[in-house]
Amino acid sequence: MKKDNQLEELLRIPVHMKLHYRFPAGTHYTRFFREMKDSGKIMGVKCTQCGRVLVPPRPVCGECFVKTGDWVPVGPKGTVKAYTSIYIKFIDGSTGKPRPSPYGSGLIQLDGAFSTINHILEEGDPEKLYIGMRVEAVLKEKREGNIGDILFFKTIT
Amino acid sequence: MGRRTAIIGTGQTRHCSKREDVNQMELVYEAATAALKDAEMTVKDIDAVVLANMELFEGRALPDMWCGEGAGAFMKHAFKISTGGTSGTSGAISGYYHVASGLFNTAMVVGFEKHSDGNTSAGMALTDPFWDRHIAAAAIGNFALSVSEYMADRGVTEEQSAKVAVKARRNACNNPHAHLQMPDLTVKEVLESPMLAYPVHRLEMCPQSDGACAIIYAGEELAKKKCSRPAWVRAAVTRHDHIYLGEVKNRLSTIRSLKEAARVAYKMVGIKEPLKEFDVAEIYDPLTYAEIAWYEALGFCKDREGGRLIDDGLTRMDGELPVNPSGGVISTNPVGASGTIRVAEGALQIHGKGGKRQVPDVNLVLVTGYGVYCWSDVMILSGRPD
Secondary structure (H helix, E strand, C coil), X not given: CCCHHHHHHCCCCCCCCCCCCCCCCHHHHHHHHHHHHHHCCEEEXXXXXXXXXXXXXXXXXXXXCCEEEEEEEECCXXXXXXXXXXXXXXXXXXXXXXXXXXXXXXXXXXXXXXXXXXXXXXXXXXXXXXXXXXEEEEECCCCCCCHHHEEEEEECC | CCCCEEEEEEEECCCECCCCCCCHHHHHHHHHHHHHXXXXXXXXXXXXXXXXXXXXXXXXXCXXXXXXXXXXXXXXXXXXXXXXXXXXXXXXXXXXXXXXXXXXCEEEEXXXXXXXXXXXHHHHHCCCCCCCXXXXXXXXXXXXXXXXXXXXXXXXXXXXXXXXXXXXXXXXXXXXXXXXXXXXXXXXXXXXXXXXXXXXXXXXXXXXXXXXXXXXXXXXXXXXXXCCCCEEEEEEEEXXXXXXXXXXXXXXXXXXXXXXXXXXXXXXXXXXXXXXXXXXXXXXXXXXXXXXXXXXXXXXCCCCCHHHHHHCCCCCCCCCCCECCCCCCCCCCCHHHHHHHHHHHHXXXXXXXXXXXXXXXXXEEEEEEEECCCEEEEEEEECCCC
């Protein structure tokens, strides 16, 4: 490594980027987000071979490599299978702005689903969070057709 | 297995938080030339080049093009491997395949990352755009979720986790390349460091480092000619699990990809009691809790006994199986290089070039890589070709 005085002489070239993307959601994600937007229902899809109900729903089961079959309603209630409380500032990937912290984050198994989804919890105090706690999805009133239509999961008893 | 293949040279930069004195290609060049020097070879002796890097962190595509010259890739068979945290071990395994296949007589692998050039949290936020980005809280957020499951399932304590941090940063003091060297670190200081994501404190998590690491493979004949004690590759196995964290139940306890890769690798070499049979392990520990979980998954102990292993000091430098004499990933983490460093540090122990971190009489070494939500790589290196 070079000495400090040599380091001072070297240039740093700052670059700022603003990038725009548009991701086609495909048949299954489109149906999931449209159903949630239009009727407020959360749906999973069942593998015809292993029987797992997948959320996110996918046209092919990764484990069995066969086409998935029937759509089944899941949630909106569910169980916290893992939790944390995030203390450091993170950029909200959907807005590009930092999210206020600390906030609760969990892996939630929606009733009827095999998999869990990672989402924000209403409860942010790690002392009050526990595995097995019951929660329910709170949806936006004016929904847009993306995962942000679930605002957070509120604690229920 | 292909033809007998060994690592005959390794090279590393001094890893640290900011290498503003060099650009990415120059960083790659430092590690590549150090490995060539170690192997007593010139760039003309290298037939194939594999680069490993997490390209999004530096905000620049095609790192193999921009940095390939630094690894001597001009007019050579060369390409890049990017598999998240496992990039460095996957790259190392790819380099091995090149030579073991018999199609190339030598191969150089260079893993590198220059976190300070870019924006790692933006890179980490660029996950699946439909499901993950809305809630992404980088590696820390999703590991913390898994820690809550693991603690509940296996009863590991915060103190045991902190002991891993202390072991790692003390070991790092013996490694002239390591980033975080903390000779006097205590359990109390670890647990009093700022909370990142409950229950993970800053000193329990890996840092972001700038650094590069290179290894050189040769086929049997050349390896024996060039190296007095080649590090023979005895097993190299990669396994990938599902793409969404929500499908990997109880990640740190289950870790199917690591268990399966280890099962296959152990079978290839005939390992039955890993804690006794391995002389050193260099395992990819993105955070302290993962190291304890990997002890269990790798069969160093039974489930629920990982914490006891650290309490009893069995994985310290003077223990039955020293784990991460280098200080590990939680001491040094240039991500694309972190896996390659594990392989290089493992080979170094067989070469007998470990300096202050050398473990005596090393013959059999276990190396692992960990990446994304649940990718695993396992390699076994030995002082004997079979």
